[in-house]
Amino acid sequence: MTAFLRTEKLTRRFGGITAVDGCSIEVQQGSITGLIGPNGSGKTTLFNLITGVYQPDSGGVYLRDQRITGSLPHRICHRGLSRTFQITRLFWDLSVLENMIVPVRQVGLRALFGPGMYQHEEERALALLERVGLAHLKDQPARKLSFGQHKLLEFASVLMSEPELVLLDEPAGGVNLTMIRFMMDLIRSLNKEGVTFLVVEHNMGVVMELCDHILVLDQGRKIAEGPPHVVQSDPAVLDAYLGS
Amino acid sequence: MRRNLLRGWPIPALIALLIYPWIWREPYFHVLGFNVLLNATMATSWNIMGGYTGYKSLGHAAFFGLGAYLVAIAANQWGWNPLWSAPLLAVAVTLVAIALGWVMLRTTGSAFVIATIAMLLIFRLLALNLREITKGAPGLSQPLPPWPPEFSRLPFFYYMLACLIAALAVSAYVRRSRFGLGLLAIRDDEGKADMVGVNTTLYKVLAFGLSAYFVALGGGIWSYFTTHISPVFAFDILIGVDMILTTMLGGLGTLWGPVLGAFILIPASDLILFTFRSQIHVAIFGALMLAIILFLPRGILPSLQEWLERRRAPRAAFAGARSMAEMVADPTRPSEAARRGDDEVTVAEEVKS
Numbered sequence A: 001m002t003a004f005l006r007t008e009k010l011t012r013r014f015g016g017i018t019a020v021d022g023c024s025i026e027v028q029q030g031s032i033t034g035l036i037g038p039n040g041s042g043k044t045t046l047f048n049l050i051t052g053v054y055q056p057d058s059g060g061v062y063l064r065d066q067r068i069t070g071s072l073p074h075r076i077c078h079r080g081l082s083r084t085f086q087i088t089r090l091f092w093d094l095s096v097l098e099n100m101i102v103p104v105r106q107v108g109l110r111a112l113f114g115p116g117m118y119q120h121e122e123e124r125a126l127a128l129l130e131r132v133g134l135a136h137l138k139d140q141p142a143r144k145l146s147f148g149q150h151k152l153l154e155f156a157s158v159l160m161s162e163p164e165l166v167l168l169d170e171p172a173g174g175v176n177l178t179m180i181r182f183m184m185d186l187i188r189s190l191n192k193e194g195v196t197f198l199v200v201e202h203n204m205g206v207v208m209e210l211c212d213h214i215l216v217l218d219q220g221r222k223i224a225e226g227p228p229h230v231v232q233s234d235p236a237v238l239d240a241y242l243g244s
Numbered sequence B: 001m002r003r004n005l006l007r008g009w010p011i012p013a014l015i016a017l018l019i020y021p022w023i024w025r026e027p028y029f030h031v032l033g034f035n036v037l038l039n040a041t042m043a044t045s046w047n048i049m050g051g052y053t054g055y056k057s058l059g060h061a062a063f064f065g066l067g068a069y070l071v072a073i074a075a076n077q078w079g080w081n082p083l084w085s086a087p088l089l090a091v092a093v094t095l096v097a098i099a100l101g102w103v104m105l106r107t108t109g110s111a112f113v114i115a116t117i118a119m120l121l122i123f124r125l126l127a128l129n130l131r132e133i134t135k136g137a138p139g140l141s142q143p144l145p146p147w148p149p150e151f152s153r154l155p156f157f158y159y160m161l162a163c164l165i166a167a168l169a170v171s172a173y174v175r176r177s178r179f180g181l182g183l184l185a186i187r188d189d190e191g192k193a194d195m196v197g198v199n200t201t202l203y204k205v206l207a208f209g210l211s212a213y214f215v216a217l218g219g220g221i222w223s224y225f226t227t228h229i230s231p232v233f234a235f236d237i238l239i240g241v242d243m244i245l246t247t248m249l250g251g252l253g254t255l256w257g258p259v260l261g262a263f264i265l266i267p268a269s270d271l272i273l274f275t276f277r278s279q280i281h282v283a284i285f286g287a288l289m290l291a292i293i294l295f296l297p298r299g300i301l302p303s304l305q306e307w308l309e310r311r312r313a314p315r316a317a318f319a320g321a322r323s324m325a326e327m328v329a330d331p332t333r334p335s336e337a338a339r340r341g342d343d344e345v346t347v348a349e350e351v352k353s
Helices: A043-050 A073-078 A096-101 A108-113 A119-131 A147-159 A177-192 A204-210 A228-232 A235-242 B010-023 B027-053 B061-078 B082-104 B109-129 B154-176 B178-188 B190-195 B200-226 B237-250 B257-276 B280-295 B300-312 B314-329 B334-352
Strands: A003-014 A017-028 A032-036 A058-063 A081-083 A165-169 A196-200 A213-218 A221-226
Touching (some): A003 A043, A073 B190, A096 A119, A096 A147, A119 A147, A147 A177, B010 B027, B027 B178, B061 B109, B061 B200, B082 B200, B109 B237, B154 B200, B237 B257, B237 B280, B257 B300
Parallel strands (some): A081 A165, A165 A196
16 A cells, blocks of 8 residues: 655744644555644644645645645645644535535536536535535535534535545534544545545544554644554553653 | 515616606705615625625725726827726726725735725825826826706616616625625635635625726716816725625615615715814714614615614514424424424525515
8 A cells, every 4th residue: 555645744833832843654545543632732733734735834835746745735735635623613694505615626618607506516516515514404504513513514515525635623522422423434434435534533442442643742743653552552642642 | 584674665666766866956966866876786795795805994095096097197198088987997997996806805804905005095196296207196087078057967867777776786786796795705604605606805806897887987987077186086085985884784784784884875965064064074974884883784775674673573583493403403304493483484484575
């Protein structure tokens, strides 16, 4: 297996703080990779570096061995990499269905002058909304939905760009147990359909059950990696979480 | 259920506008009508950038003045008739706007607003100082229209009406296109739009250029209409302020809001001017702008729509909320919850429409 996504000695400083410090990780194609670490260990900064929101001070990001460092976020998205946010971000004044259509990938002049929505796109969006149980709300403005529904909508909408790799920032954060189950099943079944996942999550139960490979960050550095049971008993990991 | 408010109105309104100059025959009413249509056209154009995209330019008067000067210069130098040269030269202004937008749209928020004001002031300075071309502060005159003086305002009125219809058609098309959806997404959350694949810079620059087109066209026709233009009047910041005020009064980011705003604001402004016969109308306008922002931040149309919906369906709103609550409580059985919720939302929509 080749690494689908690779970062090489990625470093990013904010003032005197080095948020990500020479971080090298790999995400294998077809995997569900977990990214864990204590608060402030650089997980979200790493996401922002990978998706082009921040530029690294040094190091590089490679997607299928092609360097994407310095590309604009929408270019990176077009290469098949999508993400969700720790604090859900949606187009609040647009309807649920419109939120699904904005990420649809289009090329050339059709992207500009085509109609708002093609029938086949609407059908695909409705099928996805059905899958997350939001189809009946398609004409509601996004802001009228509940917290949990926002999370589901954001997840569903990034799938509309047909990503090969999805970065999930705390998919189980702040939602109830039934919803966590629902999310996990959704991630698993999408993974079986060929989508690779990189998941930041604080709920260890979810991470251990969901992921087949786990990366552990602390102070911007990767301190351990491996299958869940190995990482769980790694002394460096216990140290980072509990302090020595 | 959303656009019901204006269904059936555009056609009678158009007929009323077509016969208006024959009912009120005095030249004053033709001038007033022209001014209303001119402002409605420019506000509709401004709305593509300020309303749909959320970038509120205060310097669109730069494109108005640029259009006016290009048309006047072309008429004097090469004898181009403004009626056909204005739409053509407005394309040139659009290209200028695209080039300037490329630079200015690196800024956001209030920095962008300031950049647009700076742009306007630079163009005004150029018009004042490039005396070889613009004749400086005294300004430029151009040939009078050839038609008889007693009807001289009429062709302008109808011409501007056609411009307004064209601007509305473009605005409606943009609103429904994928391009427009991208613009609305940028207004809601630009960073997110970028990350889901919208080429935000390209979209913003094109919207800026497009929003300059009908403003430049309006400026071109206005320059023929007044026959004499000077930097102080052609590059007047109040022209841009009028576009904003009109749009915000009618409804920012709505198709018909700018038109409604113009039909209220321009006659009102004339009335104030005639009543007080002084520059006090500028102060009154300032107060009005404050009042709109404070009490009617979304403008007349959206507020009216919301009020109507709330008055017609107070219970349906509760029903919708309940179905959503049930959905989240029970996400493992979405299909069942969906069926239940579906019924209630449908009921809510029926009550509303």
